[in-house]
Amino acid sequence: MPEPDLVCHVNHRCGTSHAKRLSCVALIAIALRSLLGCHDLPDEKETTVETQRMLRSLARVEAPAEPNITLPPPYKLSPQRTRHTVGGTTEWRLSYFCRNSTAHQMQQILQKQFTAELLAKDGRWKASPDYTITAHPAANQLIVRCPTEADIDAVVEILRHVDLPPIQVQIECSISEIHADITMDRETTILIENLFGEGATLGGKSDSRGNVLPAFPGASLRDLVREKFGLKLGVNSPLKGHTRRVLVDILVSKGYMKVLMNPTLKTMNGQPAEIHSNERVPLQQIWAQGGFGGNSFIESRTEYYEIIDSLKVTPHVHAGGQVQLNTEIRIGAHLTPQGVRQAPIVTERTIHLGDSRIGLGESLVIGGMRKREQFDVSRGTPILKDLPIVGHLFSGRDFEERAKEILFILTPTVAPHGTSSDVVIDTLDRRHSSPMAPDSPAAGGCRSDDR
Numbered sequence: 001m002p003e004p005d006l007v008c009h010v011n012h013r014c015g016t017s018h019a020k021r022l023s024c025v026a027l028i029a030i031a032l033r034s035l036l037g038c039h040d041l042p043d044e045k046e047t048t049v050e051t052q053r054m055l056r057s058l059a060r061v062e063a064p065a066e067p068n069i070t071l072p073p074p075y076k077l078s079p080q081r082t083r084h085t086v087g088g089t090t091e092w093r094l095s096y097f098c099r100n101s102t103a104h105q106m107q108q109i110l111q112k113q114f115t116a117e118l119l120a121k122d123g124r125w126k127a128s129p130d131y132t133i134t135a136h137p138a139a140n141q142l143i144v145r146c147p148t149e150a151d152i153d154a155v156v157e158i159l160r161h162v163d164l165p166p167i168q169v170q171i172e173c174s175i176s177e178i179h180a181d182i183t184m185d186r187e188t189t190i191l192i193e194n195l196f197g198e199g200a201t202l203g204g205k206s207d208s209r210g211n212v213l214p215a216f217p218g219a220s221l222r223d224l225v226r227e228k229f230g231l232k233l234g235v236n237s238p239l240k241g242h243t244r245r246v247l248v249d250i251l252v253s254k255g256y257m258k259v260l261m262n263p264t265l266k267t268m269n270g271q272p273a274e275i276h277s278n279e280r281v282p283l284q285q286i287w288a289q290g291g292f293g294g295n296s297f298i299e300s301r302t303e304y305y306e307i308i309d310s311l312k313v314t315p316h317v318h319a320g321g322q323v324q325l326n327t328e329i330r331i332g333a334h335l336t337p338q339g340v341r342q343a344p345i346v347t348e349r350t351i352h353l354g355d356s357r358i359g360l361g362e363s364l365v366i367g368g369m370r371k372r373e374q375f376d377v378s379r380g381t382p383i384l385k386d387l388p389i390v391g392h393l394f395s396g397r398d399f400e401e402r403a404k405e406i407l408f409i410l411t412p413t414v415a416p417h418g419t420s421s422d423v424v425i426d427t428l429d430r431r432h433s434s435p436m437a438p439d440s441p442a443a444g445g446c447r448s449d450d451r
């Protein structure tokens with residue numbers, strides 16, 4: 001469909017009538033309508049409705065259709081024994097569905113108990129042909145071939161004592177780290193020319209450009225970015241033939257960090273459980289090239305660091321009620337403030353604990369590390385720097401103190417084997433629902449899990 005030509009000419013010297021203006025507006029409206037109609041643009045209302053419908057559908061947490069399906073009847077049968085005659089020899093077979101353990105685990109136990117190993121003539125060990133134990137993993141089933149029915153009774157007795165419900169252990173881990181850092185920096189720039197009118201000069205050195213450098217620098221010697229910020233107090237009055245510059249730059253910075261992690265693990269007795277989290281965070285690296293003062297050239301670059309948090313625990317519950325824990329913990333942080341700029345640095349803590357025993361429900365503090373560091377450097381002119389008050393004009397100081405503490409606390413308990421599907425679905429639905437829903441706390445409602 002061809003687009004209509006639109007011509008609207010206005011003669012300002014002769015004036016434009018109201019009718020001509022309306023005609024121009026009408027022509028523009030007709031042209032825009034024809035243009036949009038020709039290109040068949042989508043309806044925005046339809047797109048909005050469809051988008052909202054899809055978002056609501058994806059946000060809905062749906063429960064399984066049949067969460068309580070029971071096992072087929074054959075799996076509930078008691079151990080089945082049958083007698084067969086193979087090659088003129090009578091033998092017995094046992095079919096057993098494992099109740100609490102895997103067929104492979106039961107197979108290993110029975111092979112150690114009933115399958116004898118004999119030394120053949122060629123010097124190799126081979127299993128006795130009297131017993132054959134086969135595991136069927138898909139059905140979690142054991143098939144045992146024995147020479148007599150008494151052997152079948154012995155196998156069933158072993159299974160009755162060994163195929164027990166496993167203990168599931170829940171491990172609550174609390175990791176607490178605190179870090180505090182405080183710095184105090186003072187540097188002095190002093191330059192007095194024609195001191196006492198005799199041409200004597202009192203002051204620090206200058207760079208190649210003639211810029212006066214601090215006579216008594218502080219933290220700028222170890223952190224070149226320090227010279228780019230701070231508050232200078234003093235007098236700077238260059239006069240003809242005379243220069244008086246006495247400046248004191250004082251800076252105090254404080255910072256702290258708190259890290260609290262509370263991971264929870266559930267695992268079977270004797271089986272390892274592990275949580276692993278990996279983040280790739282950007283940190284800005286700043287360095288300088290050249291000298292100090294006006295000659296310094298500061299450049300920055302962003303580098304990425306791997307921040308890894310991991311927890312691996314293997315519990316062993318003993319009949320006496322004690323729990324043995326084998327633990328590996330690794331925790332990292334990238335917001336630790338340090339130095340006069342309180343710049344974030346990357347830290348990493350690692351603990352390996354081979355064997356520790358505590359009672360169920362008791363807490364074990366496996367890492368209580370406390371560290372305190374203090375750094376203090378004073379620079380100045382002998383004798384003058386020790387004078388009261390005036391000594392600050394003839395000295396500089398770089399002071400820093402930091403302290404940190406980290407605690408790893410483990411609390412093992414015997415945990416239930418599962419949670420009702422309805423409870424899990426309801427919890428997920430509440431956590432992922434809109435904060436403006438009628439029953440949400442933001443909308444003035446009150447939920448049972450928010451109290």
